[in-house]
Amino acid sequence: MTDTADIVVVGGGVHGTSIAWNLAKRGAGRVMLLEKTGIAAGATQYSSANSRLHYQLETLAKMALFGQNMFKNFKEVVGGDCGWNQIGYVVLLPERDVEPARKIVEMQQRIGIDARIIANDEISEMEPSINLDGIVAGCVEPTSGHCDGALTARSFSEAAEREGVELSISVEVLGISKRGDGIEVETDNGAISAGNVVLATGFRTSALLDQVGVDMPIDPIRHTIAVVERAPGISDGHPIISDHVSMAYYRPTGPGLTLIGVNDPLEGDPDDEVELERAPEQEVQVELASRFAGRYPDQADARLRQGYTGVYDCTPDFQPAFGAVPGTPGLFVDAGYSGHGFKLSPAAGHLMADLVLDGKTSFVDMTPFRVERFTENDLIPAGGGYDSRILA
Ligand SMILES: Cc1cc2nc3c(=O)[nH]c(=O)nc-3n(C[C@H](O)[C@H](O)[C@H](O)COP(=O)(O)OP(=O)(O)OC[C@H]3O[C@@H](n4cnc5c(N)ncnc54)[C@H](O)[C@@H]3O)c2cc1C
Structure with missing residues (x-):
């Protein structure tokens, strides 16, 4: 039997859990979070979880600042602990x-x-x-300073559950396809028909997007x-x-x-x-x-x-892919953070909830990070004066 949800978030890393929490807190309806292994099973558990603000792109500096302010007040804003130091x-x-x-x-x-x-x-x-x-x-x-990556994702997932998100752990998404006005999510535990789907699946996002004809190399x-x-x-x-x-x-x-x-x-x-x-x-x-x-x-x-x-889930320009997936209404991506995504996860969650629920992001313009920039060959320029891409 096909289950139904308003929004399915795929991936229980620090991004998926942040997105699910933000969506639920804004009253997005029935939100399900699907994770194939466990909370923080991917890059998040190995993250150095540094929260610095040294970014060449102003958008990322603003996102990092948003995140750092949340880490400092995590207990009051989210609940639980992120290990801020x-x-x-x-x-x-x-x-x-x-x-x-x-x-x-x-x-x-x-x-x-x-x-x-x-x-x-x-x-x-x-x-x-x-x-x-x-x-x-x-x-x-x-x-x-820095946080603890796994602890942060765990706290986001617990906060999401308190807001009513349904967590399905050990459920792998095998396929996604367009179905009527929404998206059909095929899992190893049955199908889910969802109004919207957000992929926060790190480097595995490429294979899932392939199924809807989108080439996004990670x-x-x-x-x-x-x-x-x-x-x-x-x-x-x-x-x-x-x-x-x-x-x-x-x-x-x-x-x-x-x-x-x-x-x-x-x-x-x-x-x-x-x-x-x-x-x-x-x-x-x-x-x-x-x-x-x-x-x-x-x-x-x-x-x-x-x-x-x-x-690291590395895109060709080492910047995230964030936004709606062209040609598949209701499908969104937040992935490819290329080794610098921990500190950006609070902002990414907030901005993804904006995009899914309001159709646009609030405090920064995320258009340069759009999914289609790779096929358009409109990559984000490297360096900003530095010889190499400095991440830490
Ligand atoms: C060694 C290391 C050090 C780092 N240090 C820093 C740092 O100091 N500061 C910083 O900002 N960033 C750092 N990063 C980067 C940061 O950790 C990542 O950008 C961030 O954790 C990515 O989170 P995520 O939720 O997007 O991905 P992940 O944590 O990888 O989560 C993706 C989740 O999706 C699940 N999944 C995938 N496919 C499916 C599917 N088909 N069905 C169901 N579930 C699925 C996976 O099991 C996984 O749990 C570091 C990364 C590494 C590896």
Whole structure:
């Protein structure tokens, strides 16, 4: 028998759960959330969950600010916990990146973000054991920090349930097709006829869109995170450091531990066996630890504790695909965040509820991120002055 819903959200990551909560809170009718494995089973569980505001695109800076304000007030606004830890964020800039960073900071200040350029002296005052070889200045965001990715998705899903969302876990969507005025969702547990469907399915979104004749390429690219036990000399409360020379980021993760990831989304491997868990390779972890030790020389004795790998859902321009799917009324996409989507999830949920319920987004224009930009070859320009796409 075919079930019915007003809206089906597919994907129980931090985006799907945020979208479902936002829709239900706005009284969207019967909202179902379908997840094939478990809440936060995908990229969300491996996320470093950094919430920085350093974006070249003003739209993304505004979305990140929206998200950060929600993380800070999560208990009051959403309920539950997101693991917010406001430790600040510092970008280390080589000469070539100073001008682009200045432009970003000017834009940030104009839209109300607390960010500024700082001299090396100030970086050294904050981080006395840091080695500033190759660095001529920094950007600091005192209000930034990080969350816990899985905890945030869990809290969004619980808040969604409190608002009446029906969660179906271990239900995989096998197919979607147009049916009358709505969408037919075929699952491994029967069919659902829905007025609207939102796909928040990460890299798996490409295969689902294929079924309605839409070509939206998303490559699964696997990234390694190394976690080290710090040697003495650097504190638990060190800020998140995004190093534009070693192209890595360092952030504390529990007492005595720092996690290390790479800034460039292209540094990982496209993965044919993406459905499998994959342990990190020792040599990649050692390499990451050596970047950390290069920046903090007394961390040459830091001990590798553990590592893990997670998958970025990378679009050709490393920016999200957000919006209605052309040719299939009622079908929407929110995916392809290319390794920087955690911090944008509160805004994406809010904006998707706007789009589905009002036909347009409220506080930013999401047209540049539309799904059809890939076939139109209207990609979002890279860089904004930086040589590579800096994510952390
Ligand atoms: C190692 C790593 C570090 C990161 N660090 C940061 C960071 O510091 N800051 C930041 O902002 N971002 C970061 N990111 C990116 C961020 O984590 C992701 O952009 C975000 O978690 C994506 O959330 P999502 O809900 O879109 O996707 P996912 O979390 O991947 O969720 C998609 C869900 O859809 C489900 N699904 C897929 N297909 C189907 C189907 N057919 N039927 C039912 N369910 C389905 C999957 O099981 C999965 O649970 C990082 C990512 C990784 C991997």
